[in-house]
Amino acid sequence: DGGITQSPKYLFRKEGQNVTLSCEQNLNHDAMYWYRQDPGQGLRLIYYSQIVNDFQKGDIAEGYSVSREKKESFPLTVTSAQKNPTAFYLCASETSGGSTDTQYFGPGTRLTVL
């Protein structure tokens, strides 16, 4: 089955610790995205990548980092510099960036920082 997987579904971390969220897709999509979802707000773009070994900052990149070493994988690291990291994180992929293709989402990771 083709799809997008994110792990883990729930993640708890202590304040001041870095944490890495996994996102893998086997849809052969070129473009991948990371969003953050908070109650009462629309999805906000953190980082996106249109091709392997290249990525761009979104609207709220501060305190986050990413890598895109493989087409299938786009991990997100939430660093200790992120002031309010508790949120629902969604990864998405798309056939190719810079187009009107549909974005497909993974199941999400709910991060709680204690």
Place this chain on the structure above:
Amino acid sequence: GQNIDQPTEMTATEGAIVQINCTYQTSGFNGLFWYQQHAGEAPTFLSYNVLDGLEEKGRFSSFLSRSKGYSYLLLKELQMKDSASYLCAVMDSNYQLIWGAGTKLIIKP
């Protein structure tokens, strides 16, 4: 600035019809998407409109008026499983999606 507005919450009765509105102001327009999101789950794609008019897909239809910056999602023959949040998103001139906060739809028996 860019802005997407949709009602925060709506309530409807099982078997009825409900219309969820979305108005937008964006820098450029490359289409409007509707997604459904059940609580704690991933958004799933419902529809895409880029030309004016109505697109029908089973019980769900989506309408677009570009001149008015307006869209709606129409859900017919409501079922309990339709209880979810409905997200409106507009693709701007840079092919980035700008998202509304979502409309939580509550279906009552």
